[in-house]
Amino acid sequence: MLRAMLRDLRAHLGRVAMTLAAIVLGVAFVVATWVVSDSAAATVSSGSYRTDLAAVVESRPKTTTDREIPVEVVARLAALPGVTRAEGVREGYAALIGTSGKIGTTSFAETAGTDWDDSQRFALTSGRGPQRTGEIALEAQAAAEAGLTVGDPARVLLGGDRSDTATVVGVFTYRATGWEFDPAVAFDADTATRLLRDRDLPPTAVTGFARIELSGADERAVVAAATAALGAGFRVESGSDLREKQAENARSDGDVIRKALLAFAAVALLAGVFVIANTFTMLVTQRTRQFALLRAVGARRAQVRRAVLTEAVVLGLVGSTLGVAMGVGLGLLAMRLLPVVGEVAYVVSPWAVLLGYAVGVIVTIVAAYGSARRAARVSPMAALRTDATVPRRSLVLRTVVGLLAIGAGAAMVAVTSPEDLTEPKRILAMAGAVLAWFGVLLTAPILVSAVLAPLTRLLRKPRPVTRIALRNAVRDPRRTAATSSALMIGLSLVCAFSTVGQTLSTETTAQISSAVPENAVVLRAAAFGTLDDTAGAAARAVPEVTALAAPRSGGVEVVAANGRSSDTEFTSLDPAAVGSAIRPRITSGGSDLRRGVMLAQRVGTELGVKTGDQVRLRFPVEGDSPATVEVPVTVVGLHEGSDLLRGQLVDDALVPSGVYRYGDSMYAVGADASVLRGALERAFASRPDVLVQDREQLLDDLLEPYQLVLGLVYVLLGAAVVIAVFGVVNTLALSVLERTRELGVFRALGASRALVRQTVRRESVVISLYGGVLGIGVGVLLGGVMQYVILANPVFGMSVPWLTAGVALLGMGLVGVLAALWPARRAARADILAAIATE
Amino acid sequence: MTNFDAAVSAEDLTKRYGSGDALVTALDAVTVAFGRGELTAIMGPSGSGKSTLMHCLAGLDTPTAGRVWLDGSRHGDAGRVELSGLRDDALTALRRDRMGFVFQAFNLLPTLTAWENITLPLDLAGRRPDQSFADTVIDAVGLRNRLHHRPAQLSGGQQQRVACARALISRPDVVFADEPTGALDSRAGAEVLGFLRRSVDELAQTVVMVTHDPVAASYADRVLFLADGKIVDELREPSADRVLDRIRSLESAARGTRTVGVGA
Numbered sequence A: 001m002l003r004a005m006l007r008d009l010r011a012h013l014g015r016v017a018m019t020l021a022a023i024v025l026g027v028a029f030v031v032a033t034w035v036v037s038d039s040a041a042a043t044v045s046s047g048s049y050r051t052d053l054a055a056v057v058e059s060r061p062k063t064t065t066d067r068e069i070p071v072e073v074v075a076r077l078a079a080l081p082g083v084t085r086a087e088g089v090r091e092g093y094a095a096l097i098g099t100s101g102k103i104g105t106t107s108f109a110e111t112a113g114t115d116w117d118d119s120q121r122f123a124l125t126s127g128r129g130p131q132r133t134g135e136i137a138l139e140a141q142a143a144a145e146a147g148l149t150v151g152d153p154a155r156v157l158l159g160g161d162r163s164d165t166a167t168v169v170g171v172f173t174y175r176a177t178g179w180e181f182d183p184a185v186a187f188d189a190d191t192a193t194r195l196l197r198d199r200d201l202p203p204t205a206v207t208g209f210a211r212i213e214l215s216g217a218d219e220r221a222v223v224a225a226a227t228a229a230l231g232a233g234f235r236v237e238s239g240s241d242l243r244e245k246q247a248e249n250a251r252s253d254g255d256v257i258r259k260a261l262l263a264f265a266a267v268a269l270l271a272g273v274f275v276i277a278n279t280f281t282m283l284v285t286q287r288t289r290q291f292a293l294l295r296a297v298g299a300r301r302a303q304v305r306r307a308v309l310t311e312a313v314v315l316g317l318v319g320s321t322l323g324v325a326m327g328v329g330l331g332l333l334a335m336r337l338l339p340v341v342g343e344v345a346y347v348v349s350p351w352a353v354l355l356g357y358a359v360g361v362i363v364t365i366v367a368a369y370g371s372a373r374r375a376a377r378v379s380p381m382a383a384l385r386t387d388a389t390v391p392r393r394s395l396v397l398r399t400v401v402g403l404l405a406i407g408a409g410a411a412m413v414a415v416t417s418p419e420d421l422t423e424p425k426r427i428l429a430m431a432g433a434v435l436a437w438f439g440v441l442l443t444a445p446i447l448v449s450a451v452l453a454p455l456t457r458l459l460r461k462p463r464p465v466t467r468i469a470l471r472n473a474v475r476d477p478r479r480t481a482a483t484s485s486a487l488m489i490g491l492s493l494v495c496a497f498s499t500v501g502q503t504l505s506t507e508t509t510a511q512i513s514s515a516v517p518e519n520a521v522v523l524r525a526a527a528f529g530t531l532d533d534t535a536g537a538a539a540r541a542v543p544e545v546t547a548l549a550a551p552r553s554g555g556v557e558v559v560a561a562n563g564r565s566s567d568t569e570f571t572s573l574d575p576a577a578v579g580s581a582i583r584p585r586i587t588s589g590g591s592d593l594r595r596g597v598m599l600a601q602r603v604g605t606e607l608g609v610k611t612g613d614q615v616r617l618r619f620p621v622e623g624d625s626p627a628t629v630e631v632p633v634t635v636v637g638l639h640e641g642s643d644l645l646r647g648q649l650v651d652d653a654l655v656p657s658g659v660y661r662y663g664d665s666m667y668a669v670g671a672d673a674s675v676l677r678g679a680l681e682r683a684f685a686s687r688p689d690v691l692v693q694d695r696e697q698l699l700d701d702l703l704e705p706y707q708l709v710l711g712l713v714y715v716l717l718g719a720a721v722v723i724a725v726f727g728v729v730n731t732l733a734l735s736v737l738e739r740t741r742e743l744g745v746f747r748a749l750g751a752s753r754a755l756v757r758q759t760v761r762r763e764s765v766v767i768s769l770y771g772g773v774l775g776i777g778v779g780v781l782l783g784g785v786m787q788y789v790i791l792a793n794p795v796f797g798m799s800v801p802w803l804t805a806g807v808a809l810l811g812m813g814l815v816g817v818l819a820a821l822w823p824a825r826r827a828a829r830a831d832i833l834a835a836i837a838t839e
Numbered sequence B: 001m002t003n004f005d006a007a008v009s010a011e012d013l014t015k016r017y018g019s020g021d022a023l024v025t026a027l028d029a030v031t032v033a034f035g036r037g038e039l040t041a042i043m044g045p046s047g048s049g050k051s052t053l054m055h056c057l058a059g060l061d062t063p064t065a066g067r068v069w070l071d072g073s074r075h076g077d078a079g080r081v082e083l084s085g086l087r088d089d090a091l092t093a094l095r096r097d098r099m100g101f102v103f104q105a106f107n108l109l110p111t112l113t114a115w116e117n118i119t120l121p122l123d124l125a126g127r128r129p130d131q132s133f134a135d136t137v138i139d140a141v142g143l144r145n146r147l148h149h150r151p152a153q154l155s156g157g158q159q160q161r162v163a164c165a166r167a168l169i170s171r172p173d174v175v176f177a178d179e180p181t182g183a184l185d186s187r188a189g190a191e192v193l194g195f196l197r198r199s200v201d202e203l204a205q206t207v208v209m210v211t212h213d214p215v216a217a218s219y220a221d222r223v224l225f226l227a228d229g230k231i232v233d234e235l236r237e238p239s240a241d242r243v244l245d246r247i248r249s250l251e252s253a254a255r256g257t258r259t260v261g262v263g264a
């Protein structure tokens, strides 16, 4: 029995190979994901543990600004018993100035400068450490971003608005401890003492150490001694605690990566399940007569079922083995190609291998189970018929469940509303969307007949090729549905994310476009920094500037006359610039900040405050003892808050001194935009930390992160699409095999080889386009719910990503053509004589 | 061979399969002509080369040696074509426009309706069916109320009649039928044969039919007897009895006991 089956499998090696390939791809992606996340986690933590640390001392700051340790503390600590070495570490503002004259973005500039020492903090990858003024060493990634290597001259922007030119003498990788950021630039100790300080500290200010690192054989003794010596103003952490914290961080970083990647692997796997199940079904269907013969000669149903399942297990095991091997290879290759500087760890855990096998075998068995049951139900009589088919369960149950899922999902979304979108409701709406998405997968076969069948009638006089292609596509709706569903899975998610991205970027664009005049020049702090007062003064000093909006935000409590209050934000700016250099979106009242405050609409609604009412603004004032200052003010209007103008808008002059506020952008307008821009570029030529841009560039910069994330998402979802494309090839190839006879008749009746190829190609394009249209439609709707859940916009308020949709549709057309290449060639080679011979 | 107006003719047609010990000569230098407007039946024991002869005549198979001409008076002088040496596309077009086929079974494309199957050769050529001729053919096969059915919804006899209609719709120079009644019961078979006969009588169609059934052969104007790849005898104005007699005498003439009429 089994031997007969296996021999039969061997006789159909081509079909077996196609099933195997589907399993291999699915398994490979899962295993590769696991390997990449293991390796990534290991890379994050590998080799960066320092063994030379007994303890680290930091000051416990009273305020956020004063946290440096006086230099003389080092000598006190060095003298303690058990301490073999005490090393003060400096941190200060430093940023490499690139060829554009502006600073780069790789490092957190506030702490990117440090002093070189020969501890394990630094691991040189080339050159040597800096020894005198005029020499620096660079962190590898920062050096790569600035395009600098050993021997190059480099310009560094420093605190106190100075810049320094030095020669790069070494490139290093950094071993960070605890929460420390990697620095970008290391100076020799003397130069560091002279140059390194916070961004806004004057060059003359005396600076201290950010922390002190202690070495010593007995860690506990060192910690105890240091704690006793320093008292309450300092925090002493042991080296092993720091290492443990760091390992924990690495683990959780690795976990985050793994979870994200596995979500994508799951999607690819789902597409794989469809492909494998479909291929299996075809494999069984094509052997109907063989099963019937087995039954006729006395095989019991259970035996046939078991035989098919055994076949699935064998294929699953073989496919998993190949898939695991390919996945490990792919994963390691991906780690090689990742832009990681320094040591890359390659980890293949037993879990990756086990998971690969589990997935491959279980998925194959699940996929084959239905086929096995159907194969067992083949009647022995079928052996006598030449047109015997495997009995199939009716689609009624599946369709009903699918429609119910769609209905329930839609209802779950519908019961929530944008006005009152709490966390549980967001989850409910998202779950509804996912449920409806599965519903569509279930109803896909009915959809195939419902959509494609009328198409033949719509085309008034279809050429025979088109007619036959369309008819073949709807011939077995399940098969077409499974094939296009696999495509739909990946594609709908691509389109959903694209819709969210598009909506976000449309919103951002609308916000910026309405707030910033088109001819405004935008001044922005580079590298996620902030703009200081001198930048504002410098801009105002440019004669071409007719109005300058320099919004700066901070925290404020708004207290209404009715006693209600709200902890929120304020943004202060020059009243003269409101309406000219920046335009709030006014929802009621006016915008003259000289006469009072503009409340954010949300706050106005929350407090029940209207235009003309009085409110008190309670500002926190910084200082040794926290205090607040209250300012009574009239509400002149309400506005729709935005990222540019956050919270309550007030006159610069209204904000009491000592209130912390910061801004990272300024907007200038003048008579002639290009003249203005030229003037501002000249004025800020000596400010590497300030970018001079127009509105378009600002938008590009703001939208770039979305594009990057979306790009990554597309690449990861690409795996699901690739597997699905493979499914199209599978379906076509097996269909062609199944239709040898009719292809022969078709050829005998006068269809040329080219015509046969064209017929198969059309069928392929029809299936692919159908999957494409379904995927895009479902994806945009899913995206609508996703942006609703994220932004609380109306569901149908999403922006449709026409470009992505167009490209996807074109891509699917192309997929159709490419997937048909081989099956079409096979079909065209059909041997007429063999086809029309009556066995 | 009498020198009459031939629709298809072949000269020294030879077909060999395999080589060495396994060499089979399926056709052995056959020279034959099929008269225009005649129904010719080819008979012979199983394995005698009937199908091979038909396939070579129709350009479905390539002979090892010899030549085949298709001679369509409807196409004027240019209508005389020699098949050997034609490329696949030219042969395909020739089959589409100038030949009709009825096979033993599985003649129809399952996804197309009866009407679409019938007009397929014209569709492929990009021609529109001549409605009055189509009506004639459809009424002759009696399929008027079955035109929008799929093959799966038709009986075997109805399917064969659809195939006959399709073979005639493009008014080909010749219709080749390989055991057209082989899979039918005698009643359905008689319908199909009657239809082929009428297409010859009423439409002046040329038909070449392979059969192993003496009754089927009796519908023909002329019967050719094939044995071991050679034409061994011929009969004009056959009746079933005369055909059977001739088969018996050929059988006894041949050494061994081959049964006529088993398989195609």
Ligand SMILES: Nc1ncnc2c1ncn2[C@@H]1O[C@H](COP(=O)(O)OP(=O)(O)O)[C@@H](O)[C@H]1O
Pocket (backbone or CB within 6 Å): B017, B018, B024, B025, B026, B044, B045, B046, B047, B048, B049, B050, B051, B052, B053, B263, B264
């Ligand atoms: N493709 C082939 N390969 C080898 N031998 C073949 C092939 N086709 C036919 N033959 C042989 O050629 C001979 C004639 O076959 P065929 O024309 O099919 O006979 P018929 O149709 O009269 O039964 C037989 O001996 C058959 O075995």
Ligand SMILES: [Mg+2]
Pocket (backbone or CB within 6 Å): B050, B051, B052, B263, B264
């Ligand atoms: Mg035969």
